[in-house]
Amino acid sequence: xxxLGLFGAGLLTAFGFFVGVLGSVMGVGGGIFLxxxxxxxxxxxxxQAVAVSLVSIVATSSAVASVNVERGxxxxxxxxxxxxxxxxxxxxxxxxxxxxxxxVVQRLFALLLLPVSAxxxxxxxxxxxxxxxxxxxxxxxxxxxxxFGGSFYDPSLHADVSYAVRRVAPASALSFVAGSxxxxxxxxxxxxxVPVMTLLCGMPMKAAAATSNFxxxxxxxxxxxxxxxxxxxxxxxxxxxxxxxxxxxxVGIRLLHKTESGRLQMAFSALVLLAALKMLGxxx
Amino acid sequence: MTEKxxxxxxxxxxxxxxxxxxxxxxxxxxxxxxxxxxSEACLAAGVVALVLTPVARVAMLAYGFFMVGEYxxxxxxxxxxxxLAVSAML
Numbered sequence: 001x002x003x004l005g006l007f008g009a010g011l012l013t014a015f016g017f018f019v020g021v022l023g024s025v026m027g028v029g030g031g032i033f034l035x036x037x038x039x040x041x042x043x044x045x046x047x048q049a050v051a052v053s054l055v056s057i058v059a060t061s062s063a064v065a066s067v068n069v070e071r072g073x074x075x076x077x078x079x080x081x082x083x084x085x086x087x088x089x090x091x092x093x094x095x096x097x098x099x100x101x102x103x104v105v106q107r108l109f110a111l112l113l114l115p116v117s118a119x120x121x122x123x124x125x126x127x128x129x130x131x132x133x134x135x136x137x138x139x140x141x142x143x144x145x146x147x148f149g150g151s152f153y154d155p156s157l158h159a160d161v162s163y164a165v166r167r168v169a170p171a172s173a174l175s176f177v178a179g180s181x182x183x184x185x186x187x188x189x190x191x192x193x194v195p196v197m198t199l200l201c202g203m204p205m206k207a208a209a210a211t212s213n214f215x216x217x218x219x220x221x222x223x224x225x226x227x228x229x230x231x232x233x234x235x236x237x238x239x240x241x242x243x244x245x246x247x248x249x250x251v252g253i254r255l256l257h258k259t260e261s262g263r264l265q266m267a268f269s270a271l272v273l274l275a276a277l278k279m280l281g282x283x284x
Numbered sequence: 285m286t287e288k289x290x291x292x293x294x295x296x297x298x299x300x301x302x303x304x305x306x307x308x309x310x311x312x313x314x315x316x317x318x319x320x321x322x323s324e325a326c327l328a329a330g331v332v333a334l335v336l337t338p339v340a341r342v343a344m345l346a347y348g349f350f351m352v353g354e355y356x357x358x359x360x361x362x363x364x365x366x367x368l369a370v371s372a373m374l
Contacts, residue, residue, distance in 0.1 A: 009313075055331055059302070062337045066298035069291050076294065080345055080360050087367040095374065217338040218364060224335045225372040239327035242334060243309045246302060 012237070013244035016056065020248020023060040023188075024213075025255060030060055030245065031187040032116060032272055035109060038237075040278055046102045046109070048234055050186030051227035054220045055238045056245045057188045061217030063249035065210075072152040073210035075203070078165055081148070082211075085172045086179035086189065086219040093183025094223035098230060109185045113276030116191050117269045123194075124266035152207060165201045174200070175215075183223035188216040285351040297344045301337025305330045339368050 015037060019030035031053040038049035068074040097105055148165035174196045178189030190212040197208035227233055285293075308330030316323035346361035 055335060058334055058338060059305075062298045062302050062334070062341070065341075066295045066302065069294045069298070072291070076291075076345065077354075077357060080342075080349075080357055080364060083342070083364045084360055084367070087364055087371070091367065091371045091374070094371070218342060218368070221335050221338040222368055222371040225368065226374050228332070228335065229372070229374065233331060235324055235328045235331055238331050239309045239312060242331070243306065243313075246306055 009236075009240045012240045016241040016244025017248035017251075018244075019056065019241075020060055020063070020245035020250075021252040021255065022248075023057075023245070024064045024249045024252030030056055031185070032113060032191075034241070035186050036113075036278065039106065044234070044237070046106045047097065047227075047232050048237075050097065050105070050184075051224065051232040052234065052238045052241060053186030054182070054224040054227060055233060056242050057182070057186075057220035058217050058224060059242045059245045060249045061188070061213050061220065063246055064253060065214040065217060067253045068210040068214065071210075072150065073207055074214040075148065075150045075165070075207055075211045076214070077150075078148045078168065078197075078201075079211050079215045081168060082172055082175040082193075083215045083218045085176040086182075086193075086215055087222045089176035089179025089181075090183040090219040090222040091179075091226065093180035093185075094226040095183075096180075097184045098226070105185065107280065110276045110280040112181065112185060112187075113272050117272040117276060119191055119195070120272060121266050121269035124269065150207060154204075154206065161204055161207075163202065163204055163207065165203060167200050171196050171201050179219045179222075182216065182219045183226070186223075188212075189219055190216055285348060287352070290348040290352060293344050293348055294341060297341050298337060301333060301340055305334040305337070308333060339365070342368065 019033050022033065023030040031050075034053045034056055035046070035049045038044040038052060039046055044052070065074055069076065100108075148168060149163055150165075151160055151162035153159075154161045174192065175189075178192040178196070181187050181192065182189045190209070193212035193215070194205075194208050197203045197211060198205055201208075203211070224233070308326050312323045312326030312330060315326055342361055342364050346358050346365060349355070349358035349361060
């Protein structure tokens with residue numbers, strides 16, 4: 001905290017808290033908010049920002065998954081299968097990122113934020129529509145779970161939801177891509193994993209978000225261990241942010257049932273778009 | 285081991301790692317305010333404890349799947365654990 005000062009450390013912890021709440025409510029790791037803040041406002045080199053972001057993703061994932069496993073929302077069986085390719089992709093991404101100049105990584109990050117912003121907006125709109133349908137009480141009919149299927153109690157439907165999981169092999173291949181992005185750019189990969197699990201595997205949104213959150217901890221840890229060995233993790237910076245992220249994640253879990261995450265996602269898609277444009281402009 | 289006990293094991297592992305890490309961050313901050321040179325080591329230990337939390341969770345998954353008789357999922361967890369070990373050595 002020598003470079004930050006008490007006030008700066010407090011501000012970063014508060015920002016980490018905000019990222020933690022958003023991460024758990026929206027089912028993302030928070031890297032899309034954290035990396036631009038560190039690079040654009042604090043002048044942290046992109047590789048160090050990515051490393052700190054990965055540590056904060058581990059924090060969000062561990063805190064949120066501890067509750068989602070208990071609620072039966074996170075599908076541990078599917079999670080561990082997808083973790084094999086996600087971890088592999090994450091290692092590859094971290095190695096590629098370390099070899100690339102900072103300006104290239106920053107441009108890649110900014111370019112990826114553009115479709116992420118659009119997807120957040122669309123996902124938010126869909127969730128709002130889904131929430132409307134849920135309010136009218138449309139529960140899924142029970143389905144045989146199969147090898148990877150599962151079930152959980154959905155309080156918004158006042159019913160148990162059971163589901164089967166299809167197309168695990170192509171989902172594993174796409175998880176490699178999600179893992180690569182995690183290692184390369186310090187993102188959780190949820191922006192890929194959640195659509196893959198809902199659209200390709202046929203999982204309900206809540207189970208997909210929880211399972212994505214469950215496995216993003218491993219992909220982030222795989223890359224973070226590489227950045228750790230390379231000495232790219234700034235301890236005091238990571239500690240002040242992560243302390244806030246952890247506290248925010250636990251508060252976010254409590255808020256999860258009360259907040260309308262669809263509207264939040266639509267609002268924050270504009271913020272992500274702005275961050276993308278600023279990072280593109282600032283890349284050297 | 286029942287499914288509920290298995291979930292409880294994973295939950296305790298994750299909460300344990302996160303709690304240890306938070307305690308180390310708090311200790312590091314207090315030591316820093318007291319002007320101790322140990323604060324950086326404490327913060328570093330907190331970050332390392334946090335990064336190792338998913339590693340411990342995967343190890344518990346391997347154990348849990350083995351105990352419930354789902355051997356191939358236990359083996360899959362072992363593969364993930366091996367990949368994490370490789371990343372720690374790169």
